[in-house]
Amino acid sequence: MRIGELAARVGVSTRALRYYEQQGLISARRGVNGYREYDEADVRLVVEIRSLLASGFSLEDTRPFLECLRAGNEAGGSCPESVAVYRRKLAEVDAEIRALIRRRAELTEQLTSARPGCVLSQEERNDHADDGELRRAGAPRRQTGTGRFLGGVVPALQDDRPDPGAA
Amino acid sequence: MRIGELAARVGVSTRALRYYEQQGLISARRGVNGYREYDEADVRLVVEIRSLLASGFSLEDTRPFLECLRAGNEAGGSCPESVAVYRRKLAEVDAEIRALIRRRAELTEQLTSARPGCVLSQEERNDHADDGELRRAGAPRRQTGTGRFLGGVVPALQDDRPDPGAA
DNA sequence: CTTGACTTTGACGTCGGTGTCAAGGGTTAG
DNA sequence: CTAACCCTTGACACCGACGTCAAAGTCAAG
Numbered sequence: 001m002r003i004g005e006l007a008a009r010v011g012v013s014t015r016a017l018r019y020y021e022q023q024g025l026i027s028a029r030r031g032v033n034g035y036r037e038y039d040e041a042d043v044r045l046v047v048e049i050r051s052l053l054a055s056g057f058s059l060e061d062t063r064p065f066l067e068c069l070r071a072g073n074e075a076g077g078s079c080p081e082s083v084a085v086y087r088r089k090l091a092e093v094d095a096e097i098r099a100l101i102r103r104r105a106e107l108t109e110q111l112t113s114a115r116p117g118c119v120l121s122q123e124e125r126n127d128h129a130d131d132g133e134l135r136r137a138g139a140p141r142r143q144t145g146t147g148r149f150l151g152g153v154v155p156a157l158q159d160d161r162p163d164p165g166a167a
Numbered sequence: 168m169r170i171g172e173l174a175a176r177v178g179v180s181t182r183a184l185r186y187y188e189q190q191g192l193i194s195a196r197r198g199v200n201g202y203r204e205y206d207e208a209d210v211r212l213v214v215e216i217r218s219l220l221a222s223g224f225s226l227e228d229t230r231p232f233l234e235c236l237r238a239g240n241e242a243g244g245s246c247p248e249s250v251a252v253y254r255r256k257l258a259e260v261d262a263e264i265r266a267l268i269r270r271r272a273e274l275t276e277q278l279t280s281a282r283p284g285c286v287l288s289q290e291e292r293n294d295h296a297d298d299g300e301l302r303r304a305g306a307p308r309r310q311t312g313t314g315r316f317l318g319g320v321v322p323a324l325q326d327d328r329p330d331p332g333a334a
Numbered sequence: 335c336t337t338g339a340c341t342t343t344g345a346c347g348t349c350g351g352t353g354t355c356a357a358g359g360g361t362t363a364g
Numbered sequence: 365c366t367a368a369c370c371c372t373t374g375a376c377a378c379c380g381a382c383g384t385c386a387a388a389g390t391c392a393a394g
């Protein structure tokens with residue numbers, strides 16, 4: 001199929017497809033007229049790209065997933081390089097969440113000091129006490145395993161196990 | 168004082184100061200030689216800008232705070248327009264947090280399906296069950312007021328009270 | 335007078351993932 | 365043949381908050 005059909009099938013612009021190729025993420029054979037020619041494997045690759053982008057990954061992040069698919073794997077995330085990207089992204093998301101929670105606390109603090117009276121709505125009033133709620137969320141004691149959510153400093157990649165299968 | 172001194176005092180580049188002026192956020196008298204002249208009130212304004220930027224506000228968001236200061240208020244956030252910005256930002260931050268928590272859940276899900284074995288670290292393993300932990304965080308019953316954190320759909324600006332003092 | 339530090343305006347670059355336009359060539363139905 | 369699409373490459377626009385460079389003016393010290 002040509003670029004227009006691929007774009008229509010995946011739901012992406014032709015501009016995006018050419019950009020992906022320019023970034024070295026996908027490639028295309030060329031017909032005698034110079035037109036790009038794609039097959040079903042390319043559909044799979046582009047679907048993978050869009051799926052990962054929708055999950056917040058950058059285009060660069062998708063690279064190991066695509067290589068993983070090209071290597072014959074059914075899932076792009078089943079290779080150790082992909083898992084490493086998953087882990088890094090997870091740590092990034094955790095860091096963002098913590099930063100936002102701190103910002104939220106700042107905001108409510110500013111808001112209450114700006115408004116001496118009781119003006120905050122129920123949701124706004126919740127300042128979750130320095131994300132302490134998150135750490136002890138749903139568990140009377142810490143260290144129950146599933147109740148920690150975000151660790152104090154989010155090690156996430158620095159646990160005792162030697163991380164089997166990293167690049 | 169001139170632009171270099173103001174920049175040094177607040178800890179900002181002269182480029183930034185000219186940009187703020189270009190955006191209509193601050194203004195400066197001009198000396199006979201065309202140089203910008205600032206006073207202490209300008210220092211206060213720029214400090215306010217930097218403070219708000221550091222809190223995640225956009226430059227445009229700082230406008231009502233600066234007007235509030237120029238109107239003679241001690242705090243830039245004490246005017247109703249500023250409070251409205253606070254509230255909007257708070258709602259945005261809440262939305263971002265919820266989006267990130269959803270993304271986090273997606274990530275751990277992908278990670279576990281990619282890795283059939285037990286590879287997740289303690290922090291990674293926590294999927295906080297569709298942010299249910301957040302809703303009931305720290306409270307045995309809901310409706311206790313301080314325990315809700317993020318509402319289901321974050322109304323935040325649509326409570327029963329008629330919001331006294333909005334623009 | 336010269337040097338050097340400061341100032342002015344103006345304009346381009348950054349980053350990511352495209353949208354959009356331009357100018358041209360290919361292909362197909364009528 | 366022509367209209368109407370499809371395709372090609374190339375290049376500018378965008379967003380936000382500036383960084384950086386250029387060319388030129390100002391001013392104080394030596």
